[in-house]
Amino acid sequence: MFSLNKAGRLLLEILYPGRCPVCDGILALGEGYIHKDCAGSLKRVGPHYCMKCGRPVLKEEAVYCSFCKEEKHDFDRGVSVYMYKGDMKNSVYRFKYANRQEYARYYGRELAAAIAARRDMRDAQLIVPVPLHPDKLLKRGFNQAELLGEEISSLLKIPMDAELVRRVRATRAQKELGAYERRKNLKKAFKIGQNDVKLNTVIVVDDIFTTGSTIDEVARVLKEAGAKRVYAATLAIGAPK
Numbered sequence: 001m002f003s004l005n006k007a008g009r010l011l012l013e014i015l016y017p018g019r020c021p022v023c024d025g026i027l028a029l030g031e032g033y034i035h036k037d038c039a040g041s042l043k044r045v046g047p048h049y050c051m052k053c054g055r056p057v058l059k060e061e062a063v064y065c066s067f068c069k070e071e072k073h074d075f076d077r078g079v080s081v082y083m084y085k086g087d088m089k090n091s092v093y094r095f096k097y098a099n100r101q102e103y104a105r106y107y108g109r110e111l112a113a114a115i116a117a118r119r120d121m122r123d124a125q126l127i128v129p130v131p132l133h134p135d136k137l138l139k140r141g142f143n144q145a146e147l148l149g150e151e152i153s154s155l156l157k158i159p160m161d162a163e164l165v166r167r168v169r170a171t172r173a174q175k176e177l178g179a180y181e182r183r184k185n186l187k188k189a190f191k192i193g194q195n196d197v198k199l200n201t202v203i204v205v206d207d208i209f210t211t212g213s214t215i216d217e218v219a220r221v222l223k224e225a226g227a228k229r230v231y232a233a234t235l236a237i238g239a240p241k
């Protein structure tokens with residue numbers, strides 16, 4: 001990625017005014033990446049979250065959410081910024097399917113801040129976005145996880161490698177499937193691109209965390225290649241049950 005100076009950015013904003021990720025309205029010059037009032041309408045994960053996946057916990061004193069009490073994950077820790085509901089759901093939909101790549105600027109910053117606030121994630125050395133299958137990438141034109149990863153990488157000064165893990169098998173859309181089927185659907189879906197990588201602690205970035213099966217599968221492949229710890233960083237996470 002090339003980087004723009006201040007004047008370049010300003011010129012770009014004049015030529016291509018950004019849109020607000022919540023209401024999709026045009027942002028005025030100097031308004032930033034979101035309307036002030038709109039920012040408050042997105043529901044954030046509160047201060048009490050699951051030690052494993054980052055989902056809010058129903059009882060303040062709970063260490064793990066009801067999902068993580070029942071199921072093991074291949075990643076070690078997770079962080080998420082928003083609850084996946086209401087305006088967030090619509091926003092993620094436009095981000096992915098209506099070519100609103102610009103939303104990544106605001107969301108990437110929020111996600112970077114959430115990661116930076118986590119003391120237990122400070123040893124992260126590499127960012128790996130969850131890859132799309134090449135056919136899907138060609139159709140969509142971009143990988144939303146990679147856009148988020150780029151922002152996080154430049155803000156937190158952690159390198160990103162978007163080629164390290166590849167999606168080698170086209171899979172069915174996860175949202176149609178139950179937990180067991182999700183895992184089965186992802187079997188052998190990912191592969192490490194190079195074999196000689198030295199990995200220690202990796203942050204896997206994605207847009208939505210539902211059951212965690214996608215990040216689990218990426219984490220499993222990374223650990224097989226020698227990664228010691230894998231963190232999950234997602235923009236939005238499903239509600240606790």
Ligand SMILES: [Zn+2]
Pocket residue numbers: 020021022023024025034035038
């Ligand atoms: Zn707005």
Ligand SMILES: [Zn+2]
Pocket residue numbers: 050051052053054055064065066067068069
């Ligand atoms: Zn959990």
